[in-house]
Structure formats: C-alpha cells, structure tokens
Amino acid sequence: MAGKMEIGVIGLGKFGFSLAEALANLGHDVVGVDLNDEHVRRAQDKLAQVFQADATDEKALEQIGFKDLEKVIVSTGSSMEASLLVVLNLQALGVKNIWVKAISEKHERVLYKLGVPYVVFPEAFVAFQLAHRLTTPGIHDYLGLGADVVTREILIDRWAGKTLRDLDLTNRYQVQVVAYRKNGEADFSFVPRADKRFEEGDVIVLIGKTQDVLQIEKF
Structure with a gap:
C-alpha cells in the first residue's frame, strides 16, 4: 500500500461515508465533517476524527485543520451550491488536491472550470461500465x-x-x-x-x- 495519508471527507452521507470507511480500512487517517448529527454519530467509531460542522463556513474548515490535509474529498449530497462553496473555501485555504463528487454534468463542468483537478460522477461511471459489461464480452477485464x-x-x-x-x-x-x-x-x-x-x-x-x-x- 502507498504511504499512510491524512485525508479529509466533507459530507458523510451514503457515498461519503462509504468512501471514508474504505479509506480508513486501508490504514489512512480520515477526518470527516458533516452537519447532520446522525451522520456524525455513525462515523465516530470508524474514522480517526469526526466533526459536526458547516463546511460552507471557511473558518470552520480552517479551525479543523483542513489546510494541512494531503487530500480532501467533497461529497455534499444534492446541493450544487453547497459543493461549489466548499470547494471555494478549500481553495482559499490553499488545498490543492481536491476531489469532488459531481451530481450532474453541469456541476461537473463548473468544477473543472474552477480548477478542481479530480471530479467523480459515480452514477454515470457505474452506468457506463455496466452498459459496456452487458454488451461487450470481456470488457470487465x-x-x-x-x-x-x-x-x-x-x-x-x-x-x-x-x-x-x-x-x-x-x-x-x-x-x-x-x-x-x-x-x-x-x-x-x-x-x-x-x-x-x-x-x-x-x-x-x-x-x-x-x-x-x-x-x-x-x-
């Protein structure tokens, strides 16, 4: 495995929590942030640190120490506006290695225009892969x-x-x-x-x- 990393995950809903848990199981130190108290409680026994905070507040991210993390994943649910604001906050803090879950093609295009290096569109990716696996023998190899x-x-x-x-x-x-x-x-x-x-x-x-x-x- 690559060296142990400190990774932030903003948004601990279904996708964010699953990703954060997988990263923790790989031995990385994961710092989770979510405003939903239920999401925070679910993650407390799985991640190194979990904070209940509003990631659209730049000061909150700064106090938690996100500017010192090696990578940050943004998975803020169905709000494109919140996602973009979180990205702008991270960029203002000097975070460069940002990964963002996109919720639509428009969201994806805007993220790239903002200079986000890594954009993930899970639903579209899975659908594309499955379509090819269904119709092209051996594509899953x-x-x-x-x-x-x-x-x-x-x-x-x-x-x-x-x-x-x-x-x-x-x-x-x-x-x-x-x-x-x-x-x-x-x-x-x-x-x-x-x-x-x-x-x-x-x-x-x-x-x-x-x-x-x-x-x-x-x-």
Missing part, C-alpha cells in the same frame, strides 16, 4: 493485461513546463502516459506526443504495474 496493471492520475505541479521526453517516465519507472487533461477542461486527450509540454493544473494518466506506478515521486 479492462485492458486484458493482468490483474497487476493499474492506471493512476497525477496532477501536474512541479512537473509544469516539462515534456514527456523530459520526464522520461518509461525509462525511469517503466510506466507509460496514456492520456492527459488540460487544466479547466473536462475531457481527456489520448496518447500525447513526446514533445507535449504540460502546464500546472493539467492531469496525466499513467499505466503500468502497480508497484511501478505507486513508486513514482515527483521530481
């Missing part, structure tokens, strides 16, 4: 390259200004960049050229053996 093959998204920060040739990830780590998404855009482009120069906020997708993909450190 993904790439058909074995159980130890994984993909990983990496947010460009210190790699900004470098090309794939500069990074030389294939020779350094035995992984391949198969796709990238420009900062502020929702769609990925595939098989980038070796002279493709990345900018801060772009996201690249790597593929390789699990051990090789997980060992990558930004240089």
Whole structure:
C-alpha cells in the first residue's frame, strides 16, 4: 500500500461515508465533517476524527485543520451550491488536491472550470461500465493485461513546463502516459506526443504495474 495519508471527507452521507470507511480500512487517517448529527454519530467509531460542522463556513474548515490535509474529498449530497462553496473555501485555504463528487454534468463542468483537478460522477461511471459489461464480452477485464496493471492520475505541479521526453517516465519507472487533461477542461486527450509540454493544473494518466506506478515521486 502507498504511504499512510491524512485525508479529509466533507459530507458523510451514503457515498461519503462509504468512501471514508474504505479509506480508513486501508490504514489512512480520515477526518470527516458533516452537519447532520446522525451522520456524525455513525462515523465516530470508524474514522480517526469526526466533526459536526458547516463546511460552507471557511473558518470552520480552517479551525479543523483542513489546510494541512494531503487530500480532501467533497461529497455534499444534492446541493450544487453547497459543493461549489466548499470547494471555494478549500481553495482559499490553499488545498490543492481536491476531489469532488459531481451530481450532474453541469456541476461537473463548473468544477473543472474552477480548477478542481479530480471530479467523480459515480452514477454515470457505474452506468457506463455496466452498459459496456452487458454488451461487450470481456470488457470487465479492462485492458486484458493482468490483474497487476493499474492506471493512476497525477496532477501536474512541479512537473509544469516539462515534456514527456523530459520526464522520461518509461525509462525511469517503466510506466507509460496514456492520456492527459488540460487544466479547466473536462475531457481527456489520448496518447500525447513526446514533445507535449504540460502546464500546472493539467492531469496525466499513467499505466503500468502497480508497484511501478505507486513508486513514482515527483521530481
């Protein structure tokens, strides 16, 4: 497993709680926040820390210490407005590694425009995967390259200004960049050229053996 991380989960409803519990079971320290007292009580025995607080209040997030967390997941239920306000609060605190559950395609587009690097649309993703599994034999094997093959998204920060040739990830780590998404855009482009120069906020997708993909450190 990758190193132990401190991860924040804002919104402990059905999706947020399940994700937070799974992260805790993987050995990570999870800090949960929800305004609903029932959600808070349910999570208290599962997570390292749980707070009953309004995440749309920037001061509340600052007092809890969200600016010091490595990753933050926002899963605030059915309110697009609340989700966007929480994201703006996190950005104001300097949090860069933000993952957000989208509730609609419009919500997804707005999040990307705000510069959120990772947007999750669980219902659409599951529906897409199931449709293909139902109609295309073997699609659930993904790439058909074995159980130890994984993909990983990496947010460009210190790699900004470098090309794939500069990074030389294939020779350094035995992984391949198969796709990238420009900062502020929702769609990925595939098989980038070796002279493709990345900018801060772009996201690249790597593929390789699990051990090789997980060992990558930004240089």
